[in-house]
Amino acid sequence: MTELDGGILIEPHEKPSRAETILGRVKQEQLGEVLPPRDFGLAPVLRVHTRDYVDFLKTSWADWTAEGKPGEAIPAVWPGRGMRHRVPKDIDGRLGYYSFAAETSITEGTWDAACASANVALTAQALVANGEAAAFALCRPPGHHAHADLFGGYCFFNNAALSAQAFRDQGARRVAILDVDFHHGNGTQAIFYQRDDVMTISLHGDPDLVFPHFLGFEDETGDGAGEGFNLNIVYPPGTPFSIWREGLETACARIEAYQPDALVIALGVDTFEDDPISFFKLTSADYLLMGERIGKLNLPTLFTMEGGYDVDAIGVNVVNVLKGFERTR
Ligand SMILES: NCCCNCCCCCS
Numbered sequence: 001m002t003e004l005d006g007g008i009l010i011e012p013h014e015k016p017s018r019a020e021t022i023l024g025r026v027k028q029e030q031l032g033e034v035l036p037p038r039d040f041g042l043a044p045v046l047r048v049h050t051r052d053y054v055d056f057l058k059t060s061w062a063d064w065t066a067e068g069k070p071g072e073a074i075p076a077v078w079p080g081r082g083m084r085h086r087v088p089k090d091i092d093g094r095l096g097y098y099s100f101a102a103e104t105s106i107t108e109g110t111w112d113a114a115c116a117s118a119n120v121a122l123t124a125q126a127l128v129a130n131g132e133a134a135a136f137a138l139c140r141p142p143g144h145h146a147h148a149d150l151f152g153g154y155c156f157f158n159n160a161a162l163s164a165q166a167f168r169d170q171g172a173r174r175v176a177i178l179d180v181d182f183h184h185g186n187g188t189q190a191i192f193y194q195r196d197d198v199m200t201i202s203l204h205g206d207p208d209l210v211f212p213h214f215l216g217f218e219d220e221t222g223d224g225a226g227e228g229f230n231l232n233i234v235y236p237p238g239t240p241f242s243i244w245r246e247g248l249e250t251a252c253a254r255i256e257a258y259q260p261d262a263l264v265i266a267l268g269v270d271t272f273e274d275d276p277i278s279f280f281k282l283t284s285a286d287y288l289l290m291g292e293r294i295g296k297l298n299l300p301t302l303f304t305m306e307g308g309y310d311v312d313a314i315g316v317n318v319v320n321v322l323k324g325f326e327r328t329r
């Protein structure tokens, strides 16, 4: 795997040791039972992602290697302003049509990994739908940047969106998604932007200054039936938890007023003070308080793992959110 960053190909920030470190900490802290994912197939994925996008992802690596390309499949050309938004036949054109960023490579294992990550989320979602108070889906790759037919930001299938849709399909009337990852959950917002049955809220770094750059501003409040059911809370570089928690309070007030039947937390911990690609200043102890506040919403809660790139601290930080949550139960 590689990541195009600063004009060179680096070892990806989104690396396997992230998941291994979190799992190790979950086991060390005896947080709860660790279960393997069940296979839900593509039906729940197709409730959120388009058929042509899923078909593209499935064959993208084979199509890329069939043209004898030496490296990983990295998009390099996009339908810019004034160009045609139609799907070309050529793999280079399709990579650009179905993505919004170039730091995310597709490799031989991407399809299987994206499917497995979706199955992890859906397995945890089923547990909560069937009565568990909460579950943590250790998803890798993450999902909150993926749109219905766009990959990017290390994301291919939007695990949080799939889970919210699964709650809806299983009878939940309203679902709230709260994205606490450092970055805007642009894919999650876009997927539900015209809908009032899934409320989407994200706290994140100012998109004027940081990825995803082109969505996530505070004037984006939803469209049509979805007007008023999207909330973006934007903060500048250096934001500490004492400020960030005010946004969390605002988000929780909106969620309480919405009275959802289920809550999905897009849990990224790249808000951490030492995260290599972010600029907030949360400490490991702050994640206990974050989890506690989320727990006080007293809702059936599914956590889907999103970002967090300080690998040494990621296990403590993720488990601290879950431990803080558990304190309220
Ligand atoms: N120089 C780093 C650029 C990173 N761009 C993508 C960030 C995706 C975060 C996923 S949570």
Ligand SMILES: [Mg+2]
Pocket: 179, 180, 181, 182, 183, 184, 185, 202, 203, 204
């Ligand atoms: Mg966010």
Ligand SMILES: [Zn+2]
Pocket: 181, 182, 183, 268, 270, 306, 307, 308
């Ligand atoms: Zn992030």
